[in-house]
Amino acid sequence: MPLPAVGSRLSLKGYTATVRYVGNVDGTVGDWIGVEWDDPARGKHDGVKDGKRYFSCLAPDAGSFIRPLPSIDYGRPFLDVLVGKYIEVQHGSATQETVVLGSSNGAIQVEAVNLDKIRGKFSRLERLRDISLDKEGVSRPNPAGEIRAKCPSVRSLDLSHNLIPSWEVIALIAIELPLLECLTLSNNRLQSFQSSIHAGQAFRNLTELQLNATLITWQTALDVIAFMPKLKHLELGYNRLSGLSSTEYPQGSFASLELLNLDGNDLMDWGDICRALRPFTSLRRLILSANPISVIPSITSSISKPSSLKHLALTDTRIDAWNSIDAVSDWCPGLEGLSINGTPLVQVDPETVQTWRQLAIARVPALRMLDGASISPRQRTDAELFYLSLISRIAYPSDAARLAAHKRWTVLCQLHGTPDISVSDSAKDDKLSNHLIEIEAILSSAPPLLSASHDISTVSQTTIRILPSAPLRLLRLKLQKVFKAPRGTRADVWMHMANGKFSRLGNLDGEKGVDENKEIGWWLDEGAKVVVCLKPGE
Incomplete structure (x- = not known):
């Protein structure tokens, strides 16, 4: 049987991998395939065998060698998979199938009953608007024109967990779907993006792109979305991103992007994040949940502030001081929604969530939503009065020291009146x-x-x-x-x-x-x- 090309994708016993090496291994007989498993736990090394490096991995110790067995699945063309799922009715005796809900890390799975009956309603491919081929083994397009002829009405396509090797293959499929707006590619491993004659036309109508758990780099993401002038929603969660600053911004407009999801990465530097957001002048929602950010520094003139931001998610980060929340208000003066659940600010004393809520509301003047709960005008007044009372009971060496610790002191006193400050040493x-x-x-x-x-x-x-x-x-x-x-x-x-x-x-x-x-x-x-x-x- 022919050997796979380096960079191609395969599946063995339900586990997917990328081919990193094909050839001999010293001290053995016959050909081997060096692979990087999508699940690093399947790996045994990082491409080094007996002191010799045969290949490198994106994830540590995710590599191993396998023999070119007949049981290896290298995937099927797009239409073959589509027809098999939406038209063929023989799906075995099982009455339940697992469906993955939501985005990001695909953590929500439910059992759907009698999907075959539902498929019958969608057996006319030309009417399909939403297609999900998650975990179906798609690896390549069909000959030009065939996909367009079969399903010209598709607006949403989910190709998560497949065997697609490159962005070129994605482009060749997408170019056949002229109405495509939403594309989900999470949990794939795509080779670095190489600009092609197909990209500009293939992605021109996309408004939503999900690339969670693909190990894509920030630079590659920029290179890709430069060909998506209408993109509004981008998800890059769980990609092990530790930095976003780029010295090369590809030609193209990024002004349409409104939502950027970066949850579950390794981002720590707020300044680095703000520098990276500079081209996204219409960005309204930024999700930084589950990143190891611990400090949001005071605003500096050397870094552009993301003034367009209206909603910021810091859930499960390491923010542990209220001056970081004060700084958020300075960096994002129009911030209307904030999430801080799971941060040390709340976890330090889990019996005082309501107190933390009042303090957060009082410190961020434009806030209308906190941790998913709306803030009424009365709740804001309560929070600001409570905050003033709290400040007035703390001894400070001077008015300047009090103002330095609580930047909204003067404004809140103007709004609600200055509370009586009669604090003893104790x-x-x-x-x-x-x-x-x-x-x-x-x-x-x-x-x-x-x-x-x-x-x-x-x-x-x-x-x-x-x-x-x-x-x-x-x-x-x-x-x-x-x-x-x-x-x-x-x-x-x-x-x-x-x-x-x-x-x-x-x-x-x-x-x-x-x-x-x-x-x-x-x-x-x-x-x-x-x-x-x-x-x-x-």
Whole structure:
């Protein structure tokens, strides 16, 4: 049987690989195929055998040698696979098949029942608009014109986990699909892009491209998308990218790109990322989740800021300081959506998620969405008042030091009024004190207005003493008992600020949540005043 060419793709026992070497191996008889497995765990070395290098791998220790066996599958033409999946009805006795949902790392798999019946509805290939040939062994195009004649209406094509060796093959397939807009190539291993006469025409209408887990380089990605003038959505997750700066930007416009997904890579340098984003002048969404970014530095004039960004995902990164969130606001002044779940900012104290949420909202002025939850105007006011109160209880050597630590201090004081700053030397230790503090509690028939000071609809008034280390839920229970609330009643509590305004403590309507375990010393000091509104349980 003929030997495969270097660079071709193969499948053996369900595992896919790229051919890196064909020939003899010292000390053995016969031909060997040196391969790099897509799954590095299948490998035994990096192409070195007995001290001699035969080939190199993109992933460490992903290589091994195999014999040219008849059981090796080198793939089939596109149309052969398409017809076999969408027209032929013999699929064995299994009634369930696995379907992969979503993008990025393909982590969501579901069992779909009776797909054969569904395929019957799509057996007229000329009507197909969405084609999925994931894990079907596609390796090459058909003769020119055949694909276009069979399925001219295709707009979305999924070729993930296949045996396609190069971008040239991708172009020869795509050029046959003139209406193609969405192309998914995740979990393939394509040779470095070489510009060809087909690329410009093949990719001219693409608006979405997924290249997750392909080990593509940033430079190759730029070279490819330079031929995609309408591209809006690009996914490059899980490609082991450690840097993005490029000294060569290929000719072509990148102004159409609106979403860039870089999750699951090895990116650490925020400045490097911003430099790489310079050509993408319309970029609105940037996903950096699960990258080892730990610091977002203060803005510098030497690096262009991504001013067009509206949404930034930092989920599961290593951001651990609030000054990085302050810096995000400076780098992206129009930022409306932010994700910080899974960062040390939240994980340091998992019982205070609501506190972190308030701090993030207060520090990023344009934010409308945080970790997927919308921010109402009232929530923003609450967060900013809480933030002001928190700052006012911390001792600083000077006003300049306070402003350096909290850049929005002046602006927030202008919006809500300057809180009374009367911090003793031991104020920062109040929340850990073992001494009871006295709190004035006012029972009101209606919730107080947050935006302005006004007369409280007082029903009753008393004072209570409580440890500042007690959780907020205990304060609620104590207030319910003091005001003789019926069983099942909920107590909403508002802190009376020094400027006469109010800020709700904890979760809405006494709802159970992690903030209920927060020590009340975070909010209340000796002599603090709270307003309580009792509501019947549902």
